[in-house]
Amino acid sequence: MSIFFLLLQQELLLTAIIFVLLFVKLSTKQWNSQTVLSFVNILLVVNLAAGFFFKEKGTLFGDMFQTNDLLRFEKNILNLGTLLISLQAYNWLLKHKHAIEFYLLMLSTLLGMFFMLSSSNLLMFYVGLELASIPLAALANFDLDKKRSSEAAMKYIMSSAFASGLLLFGISLIYGMVGSVNFTDIAVAASENPLFLFGFILLIAGFGFKISAVPFHLWTADVYEGAPVAVTSYLSVISKGSMLFVMTSVLSTVFANLLFQWYNIVAVLAVLSMIVGNLFAIRQQNIKRFLAFSSISQVGFILIGMSGANIESHSSVVYFVLVYLFSNLAAFAVINVISEASGKENIDDYKGLYKTNPALTWVLAIALFSLAGIPPTAGFFGKFFLLLGGASKGNYLLIIVAALNMVISLYYYLRIIKAMFMDANETPVEKLAISWSPKISMAVCMAGIVVTGIISGAYEYIYSLLK
Amino acid sequence: MGAASLIVLILAAIAFSAGAILIAKVVTKATKNKQKAEPYESGIPTRGPSWVQFNVGYYLFALLFLIFDVELIFLYPWAVAAKKVGLLALVEIIIFFFILFMGFLYAHKKGALKWK
Amino acid sequence: MEITQILFWFLSVLAVFGALMMVTSKNPVYSVLWLIVVFFAISGHYILLNAQFLAIVNIIVYAGAIMVLFLFVIMLMNLNAETEPQKNKWLKIAGVVAGCSLMLVFVAALRQSDELLKAPVSMGGETGLIKTLGKTLFTDYVLPFEISSVLFLSAMVGAVVIGKKGD
Numbered sequence: 001m002s003i004f005f006l007l008l009q010q011e012l013l014l015t016a017i018i019f020v021l022l023f024v025k026l027s028t029k030q031w032n033s034q035t036v037l038s039f040v041n042i043l044l045v046v047n048l049a050a051g052f053f054f055k056e057k058g059t060l061f062g063d064m065f066q067t068n069d070l071l072r073f074e075k076n077i078l079n080l081g082t083l084l085i086s087l088q089a090y091n092w093l094l095k096h097k098h099a100i101e102f103y104l105l106m107l108s109t110l111l112g113m114f115f116m117l118s119s120s121n122l123l124m125f126y127v128g129l130e131l132a133s134i135p136l137a138a139l140a141n142f143d144l145d146k147k148r149s150s151e152a153a154m155k156y157i158m159s160s161a162f163a164s165g166l167l168l169f170g171i172s173l174i175y176g177m178v179g180s181v182n183f184t185d186i187a188v189a190a191s192e193n194p195l196f197l198f199g200f201i202l203l204i205a206g207f208g209f210k211i212s213a214v215p216f217h218l219w220t221a222d223v224y225e226g227a228p229v230a231v232t233s234y235l236s237v238i239s240k241g242s243m244l245f246v247m248t249s250v251l252s253t254v255f256a257n258l259l260f261q262w263y264n265i266v267a268v269l270a271v272l273s274m275i276v277g278n279l280f281a282i283r284q285q286n287i288k289r290f291l292a293f294s295s296i297s298q299v300g301f302i303l304i305g306m307s308g309a310n311i312e313s314h315s316s317v318v319y320f321v322l323v324y325l326f327s328n329l330a331a332f333a334v335i336n337v338i339s340e341a342s343g344k345e346n347i348d349d350y351k352g353l354y355k356t357n358p359a360l361t362w363v364l365a366i367a368l369f370s371l372a373g374i375p376p377t378a379g380f381f382g383k384f385f386l387l388l389g390g391a392s393k394g395n396y397l398l399i400i401v402a403a404l405n406m407v408i409s410l411y412y413y414l415r416i417i418k419a420m421f422m423d424a425n426e427t428p429v430e431k432l433a434i435s436w437s438p439k440i441s442m443a444v445c446m447a448g449i450v451v452t453g454i455i456s457g458a459y460e461y462i463y464s465l466l467k
Numbered sequence: 468m469g470a471a472s473l474i475v476l477i478l479a480a481i482a483f484s485a486g487a488i489l490i491a492k493v494v495t496k497a498t499k500n501k502q503k504a505e506p507y508e509s510g511i512p513t514r515g516p517s518w519v520q521f522n523v524g525y526y527l528f529a530l531l532f533l534i535f536d537v538e539l540i541f542l543y544p545w546a547v548a549a550k551k552v553g554l555l556a557l558v559e560i561i562i563f564f565f566i567l568f569m570g571f572l573y574a575h576k577k578g579a580l581k582w583k
Numbered sequence: 584m585e586i587t588q589i590l591f592w593f594l595s596v597l598a599v600f601g602a603l604m605m606v607t608s609k610n611p612v613y614s615v616l617w618l619i620v621v622f623f624a625i626s627g628h629y630i631l632l633n634a635q636f637l638a639i640v641n642i643i644v645y646a647g648a649i650m651v652l653f654l655f656v657i658m659l660m661n662l663n664a665e666t667e668p669q670k671n672k673w674l675k676i677a678g679v680v681a682g683c684s685l686m687l688v689f690v691a692a693l694r695q696s697d698e699l700l701k702a703p704v705s706m707g708g709e710t711g712l713i714k715t716l717g718k719t720l721f722t723d724y725v726l727p728f729e730i731s732s733v734l735f736l737s738a739m740v741g742a743v744v745i746g747k748k749g750d
Contacts, residue, residue, distance in 0.1 A: 108737035138741025194692035521658040527746040548717025570739040
C-alpha cells in the first residue's frame, strides 16, 4: 500500500493541492486574494521540493502507470516552470476575480501532463493529453473581458480537438493492427505494414500539433497573441516541454523498429520548423507573436536533437527543454511586467527601454542571448548538445541547415536587443517598480541560464538518469 | 445471432410506424388551405424570424447535464460489476462521485444553476 | 447472404449517406439531424459487434446529450443558412486535394494490408458485454476512470468561469 503512495507521490500531491484550492473556493469565508496567492505559491514550492525527496520507481495498476528517475526529473522541471509562471502572474492574478480557478485549471493540466509522461499505454496517454489540453482552452480565455482572448480560446479548442481526432484515429488504427494499446506490445509488433505506418503518421501529426512543429503550427501565433501572458508562457514552455519529453521517449522506445521512417519525418519537420519559424519571426511586430515564431524555430532545433535516437540525443533534448524553460520564462517575465503595467506589447514600444528600465532590459537581453545560443549562456550549450546528438546519424546536411538557421535567428534576436539599447523613443515605457514575486522569478531564471550553462553537471546528470 | 435479431426488431419497429403514417397519407384525401399551415390553430400569428440568438445560460445547463449524464452512465457497469470486484469498486466509485460532487458544489456556489 | 451481412451493409450505407448529407447540408440544424442518423447507424454496428453497452451509451450520450449541445451552439451563434460564410475558392480546392490524398493513402494502405484484414482476431463474444466491461473498468482501467472525473471537474470549472463572467 505504501508503495502506491510513494510511486504516485507527485500526482497525488498535485491532486491534493487542487482539492485544497477547491475547498478554499467553496468555503463560506471570503479570503483575501493576497493571502490566497501567497498560500498557493507556498503550496507550489512544497510541491516542487517534495519531488526531489523520493526515488522509488516501478509500475502500478498492471501497466497503466510507470515512474522512474528520468520521469521524476522531467516532472520536477515542469513543477519548477509552473512555480515560476505562478510567481510572474502574481500581479495579474491579484486583480483577477478568478485567481483560484486559474490555479485549478492550470494544475489540472499539469496533472494531465504528469499522467501523460508516466503513461505506458496509448489509452493513458490519450486521457492525460485530453486533461492537459481541454482546461488550457479555458485558461486562454482568462482575460474575460477581452474579445481577443475568447478568440484565442476558440482557435485553440477547435484546432486542439481536430488534432486529438487525428491522434485518436491513429491510435485506433494501431490498436487494430496490434490488438493492444500497450507500449511494449506495440514495440514488438511495430512493422512496416502500410496501415500501421498510416496510424503512426497520424500519431506524429497529433504530437506535431502540440509542439507546434511547422505544418501543424498555424494556431500558435494567434493563440499566443490573444491569451494572457501567463497562459502564453505556460503554453509555450510547460505544455510544449511535456509533449517533447513524451515524444522523444515514445519515438525512441516504442517505435524503435520504425527508426528509418520517423527519422525522415522528424528531419523534415525540423527543417521546415526552423526555416518557417525564423522567416516569420523576422517580420513580427507584436512581441508575443514574435516569441511564438521563435519558439517554433526552437522546436525545429529540438527535433534535430530528437532525430539522433540514442541516449546522448535523448538527454540533449531534456537538457535543452530545461534551458529553454529558463530562457523563455525570463523573456516572458519581462513581457509580463511591461504588459501588466502599460499594456504595451509591440516591439516598437520596447525601443529605448534601457534608458528607463535597465534591469528589465538586461534580463530580456540575456534571455534572448540564451535563446539565440550565444556562448556564455546556457542556450549555446543546449543547442550544441542538440546538434551533437543530431549529428550522430551522420546527416551533415541537416546540421548545416541548422547552423545557417542559427545565424538567421541571431539577426532577429539582436534586432530586439538593438531596439532596447540603442533606438530612441519619444514615448518609452516609463520607469516601472517591480514587485517581489516577478523579481524572484527573474532571478531564478537568470541563475538557471548561467548555472545550467557553465556547470556542465546538468547535462551529465540527465545522461546518468537515462543510462 | 442475438444481436442481429435486435437490430431486425428495431428496423421492423421503424418500418411498422413509418408504414402506418404512409398508409394514412395515401388513403386520406388531402386538403390544403392557409389555416392549416399556421403554427397554432386560432393562435396569434408569429412575428419576426423564429430563429433567435439563445442565451448562453442554456449552454451552461446543457454542459452540466452532459457531465452528469456521463457520470450516470458509469454507474451501469459499476452496478453490474460491484459484487464481483468487491469493496475496491465501492471505494473507486465513491472517489469518482466525490470529485464530481465537488464540481457540482462549485457550480452551485458560483450560481451557475440560477437563472437570470 | 446472411442476415448479419445484410444488416452490416445496410448500416454502413446509411452511415456513409448520413455523413455525406451532414457535411453537405446548408442548414446547420439539418446537419445535426443527419449526424443523429450517423450515430444510430454506428450504434447498430456496435450491436453487430456484440457491444451492447457501447451501443446504448452512444445513443444516450452522443445522439442525446451531445446533439442537444450542438443545437445550443448553433442557436447561440445564431447560425442559419443565410449566415453560412462563403468559402474561398482556393480553400475549397485545397480541401478537395487534401481529402482525396488522404482517401488515396487510406485505400492504398488497406489494399496492401489485405492479408492482415482477412484474418480477424476474435476477442471472444463476451468482451463487449456490460459484465466484462464493468469488471475490467474497475480493476485494470481504474486509473483512467478516476482521471476522467478530474477531467469532468476541470471542464465544469472552466465552463462556469467563462459562462458566468460577471460574478
